Amino acid sequence: MANHKDINSLSINKDARAMIARAREEGIETVWDRLAAQQPQCGYCAMGVSCRNCAMGPCRVDPFGEGPQKGVCGADADIIVARNLGRTIAAGAAAHSDHGRDILEVFAELAEGKTSGYEIRDPDKLRALAEEWGIGTEGRETFEIAQDLASGMMEDFGTRKGSLGFSTRLPSQRTERWAELGITPRGIDRENVEMLHRTHMGVDNDYVNTLLHCLRTSLSDGWGGSMVATELSDVMFGTPKPVLSRVNLGALKPECVNIALHGHNPLLSDVIVQAAADPELIQMAKEKGAEGINLVGLCCTGNELQMRMGLPMAGNHLMQELVLLTGALDAMVVDYQCIMPSVTDVAKCFHTEVISTADKAKFTGATHISFDPRRGLEIGKQIVRRGVEAYSNRNPERVRIPDETVEMMAGFSVEAILGALGGTPEPLVDAIKAGKIRGAVGVVGCNNPKIQQDYGHVMLTRRLIENDILVLVTGCSSIANGKAGQMMPEAAEMAGPGLREVCQALGIPPVLHMGSCVDNTRILVLAAALANYLGVDISQLPLAGAAPEWYSEKAVSIGAYVVASGIYTVLGVQPPVFGSRNVVKLLAQDLDDVVGAKFGVEADPEKAAVLIRKHIEAKREALGLESRDV
Amino acid sequence: MFVWRGARRLPRAMPAPNSDEAHKMRLGRPKVDERTSILRGLFLARIRAEEHASLIGAEREEKMETVFVNPERCIGCRQCEFACAVEHSESQDAVAALFEEPPPRSRIHVAPGAAQFTSFPGKCRHCNPAPCQQVCPSGAISRDADQDLILIDPKKCITCAMCAMVCPFDAVSFHAQSNGMPARTVAVKCDGCVGRMRRGEEPACSEVCKVDALVFGELNDLVKAGRVREAHAVLSAVSALEPEAPRGPDNVEAWRAWGRSATAVRED
Numbered sequence: 001m002a003n004h005k006d007i008n009s010l011s012i013n014k015d016a017r018a019m020i021a022r023a024r025e026e027g028i029e030t031v032w033d034r035l036a037a038q039q040p041q042c043g044y045c046a047m048g049v050s051c052r053n054c055a056m057g058p059c060r061v062d063p064f065g066e067g068p069q070k071g072v073c074g075a076d077a078d079i080i081v082a083r084n085l086g087r088t089i090a091a092g093a094a095a096h097s098d099h100g101r102d103i104l105e106v107f108a109e110l111a112e113g114k115t116s117g118y119e120i121r122d123p124d125k126l127r128a129l130a131e132e133w134g135i136g137t138e139g140r141e142t143f144e145i146a147q148d149l150a151s152g153m154m155e156d157f158g159t160r161k162g163s164l165g166f167s168t169r170l171p172s173q174r175t176e177r178w179a180e181l182g183i184t185p186r187g188i189d190r191e192n193v194e195m196l197h198r199t200h201m202g203v204d205n206d207y208v209n210t211l212l213h214c215l216r217t218s219l220s221d222g223w224g225g226s227m228v229a230t231e232l233s234d235v236m237f238g239t240p241k242p243v244l245s246r247v248n249l250g251a252l253k254p255e256c257v258n259i260a261l262h263g264h265n266p267l268l269s270d271v272i273v274q275a276a277a278d279p280e281l282i283q284m285a286k287e288k289g290a291e292g293i294n295l296v297g298l299c300c301t302g303n304e305l306q307m308r309m310g311l312p313m314a315g316n317h318l319m320q321e322l323v324l325l326t327g328a329l330d331a332m333v334v335d336y337q338c339i340m341p342s343v344t345d346v347a348k349c350f351h352t353e354v355i356s357t358a359d360k361a362k363f364t365g366a367t368h369i370s371f372d373p374r375r376g377l378e379i380g381k382q383i384v385r386r387g388v389e390a391y392s393n394r395n396p397e398r399v400r401i402p403d404e405t406v407e408m409m410a411g412f413s414v415e416a417i418l419g420a421l422g423g424t425p426e427p428l429v430d431a432i433k434a435g436k437i438r439g440a441v442g443v444v445g446c447n448n449p450k451i452q453q454d455y456g457h458v459m460l461t462r463r464l465i466e467n468d469i470l471v472l473v474t475g476c477s478s479i480a481n482g483k484a485g486q487m488m489p490e491a492a493e494m495a496g497p498g499l500r501e502v503c504q505a506l507g508i509p510p511v512l513h514m515g516s517c518v519d520n521t522r523i524l525v526l527a528a529a530l531a532n533y534l535g536v537d538i539s540q541l542p543l544a545g546a547a548p549e550w551y552s553e554k555a556v557s558i559g560a561y562v563v564a565s566g567i568y569t570v571l572g573v574q575p576p577v578f579g580s581r582n583v584v585k586l587l588a589q590d591l592d593d594v595v596g597a598k599f600g601v602e603a604d605p606e607k608a609a610v611l612i613r614k615h616i617e618a619k620r621e622a623l624g625l626e627s628r629d630v
Numbered sequence: 631m632f633v634w635r636g637a638r639r640l641p642r643a644m645p646a647p648n649s650d651e652a653h654k655m656r657l658g659r660p661k662v663d664e665r666t667s668i669l670r671g672l673f674l675a676r677i678r679a680e681e682h683a684s685l686i687g688a689e690r691e692e693k694m695e696t697v698f699v700n701p702e703r704c705i706g707c708r709q710c711e712f713a714c715a716v717e718h719s720e721s722q723d724a725v726a727a728l729f730e731e732p733p734p735r736s737r738i739h740v741a742p743g744a745a746q747f748t749s750f751p752g753k754c755r756h757c758n759p760a761p762c763q764q765v766c767p768s769g770a771i772s773r774d775a776d777q778d779l780i781l782i783d784p785k786k787c788i789t790c791a792m793c794a795m796v797c798p799f800d801a802v803s804f805h806a807q808s809n810g811m812p813a814r815t816v817a818v819k820c821d822g823c824v825g826r827m828r829r830g831e832e833p834a835c836s837e838v839c840k841v842d843a844l845v846f847g848e849l850n851d852l853v854k855a856g857r858v859r860e861a862h863a864v865l866s867a868v869s870a871l872e873p874e875a876p877r878g879p880d881n882v883e884a885w886r887a888w889g890r891s892a893t894a895v896r897e898d
Contacts, residue, residue, distance in 0.1 A: 040708070040749035042706060042707040043707055062841050067840035452896040601888060603891040
């Protein structure tokens, strides 16, 4: 089904618009065409009142209240919506935590000296983590410490410890609240498995109980699997520091072999960066007429590389098909998560080779090169070689690179932010107390073709910084804001007077790039550090979260762990819960009394900004700080 | 924030398909075979001769059974499309139908509205007089006298598409069918589930619609129900007692409100 919508209404970006126009011209199907073909989408599913968990079903509940009100088993709308939400969160948490496990396993092999292409680039962070974990470091070899840390973290995935190692980072008020509610996560894998058990027919038939376990499951991701991923990636690949980079489809160079690294996990992409510097491969590229090998990032694999090495970024989620439409991409190397099955179809219209690398994520139409950390560098070189070979098939007449890149600053780990502040959160706290900075908001999450691409991220962020609110971004949001020019120190000019002053004094942008989507844990760590510094709970701080364009199950898990950690979160896209007014009431209202935070839903970023500003001023007032009327 | 105003429920257009009430209604209705087709034909011929649009005669009114659409109820699940395709397959079995060649297709089409989360199930309205029947050059389109349905005879259809051109609802499609019909592309549209109707059953699309967006029943009863609904809304607006009286449950309205907002939101 053709999609006749005005191209400008699909994306705010010049590069995206040019490539969507090309797709239409050449009859190449993209995500927007498929969304149009899916209209109208099923209202039962969109409201969360359909259930296919068992073979007495499938069932659905009439949201108008007159048709069937219960599934065959007797589950009403509340139970069905809660069960569905629970499974969504379990899937999202599983994705993050399995990513964390993959990193942990390579880290464990590295500690035993069995890998090729890996090293411990930040031994200081390793030692700091070991101290936190109660592992002795005094007079011990780095690899010995790493072995103990690896086995300590592996215990977190199991059930023997009964709590997570990183929970010591939280203010005691928060952990006590969790204990009262019975939502302290006990093991990373355990909560996901228990969620699948609970949502089997005839187990957890109380929607409140299921929703509480939703929070516990998400916390096993945020303070467990994702945090393991972030912290160990820092140990192995380096803790990010501010670095200049460039963004958008202009990152592709017509004169070079272009290889895009797409997905989420830095394990393979880091060795590919090493492999692409191999003189033999560069020579091979030159023999084929290219000037060199140009690596670009896509999505969160791109974020991982950009924040550590300044690797240029081709784009976020909705750019993955459009990057192929430039005709200038020779290879797309994918690991896992958010990689549309359609990329191999679009690639067929060009010479681009799609190379899958994770045995758990294969693609029909792609070349699979199985990743093995023991032969990391060798496999990295093999992949780059295929990209160089594909370059020979490129048709220069079909190359269209639509735009010049925009400069952006990346790499604000918590360590880097505290470093910029002089090693303590005090200057940030002082700026908040003085009202120069009203508060901080994490604007995170994906792209979703239901929202004009990047409009939600860019407009919400702009309205927040204009009102002196510091914005922390990860994932697709960082790429959107980078493209909008909001992530350079000069963008302080766009900020309100107070935030502008602070940014100019520190030489930082008003929008800080904190990494990939597993790196939302950096925002949690920063929030906990501020709360601990002030001796208050996280829920008392003038903070908020927003996911203006989310689409994935992982984003639901993130939203839930952010709220369960005490931070108000506004979603730009509606979650499938509106079929149950009780579930909506609990999430959008009652949770505030329980965990000190709740969800809001608002598609319009201008209105979302007002909701967030009101919330931040209310939190300021409660803390006895000067507050404004919004 | 979310207050359930139970009293604001929409009046029900028809009893639920499998309820006792519906059963009684069916039993109480004169059976088709109680009338001779000759008499029925003569009756219809008289009606046509006098005035097509004059449908107020008591006997006519009694037979005006149709699938009525409540557009505000449609949530776009497309289960009517699936049920229609299965109903018009060779096997009439949901699994086996998937393997038939040519694949069975739906004759009801759920089209998206302007805003997200709005949709309308469009199908042949079995007009009387029917423009398609009037323009069909090969006499392939006729009115079934017993069921008062407009039917296409695929054997007579010459695929000229005149019917599609004059159809006010774009309800006619062109494709081959699997259910024992000629293996060539012909005009295809809703046949009102004529086979089911002859057996005293309701059409497949309204049967599977669990939100009452498609309701089968006596036309005047359904229109009357709509009139009552309309009157409630108008009166509550006029009296300003409930100026923001919702058209459906508040949580469903909240769900739709996001769709409207997301559809409108964009950079200028």
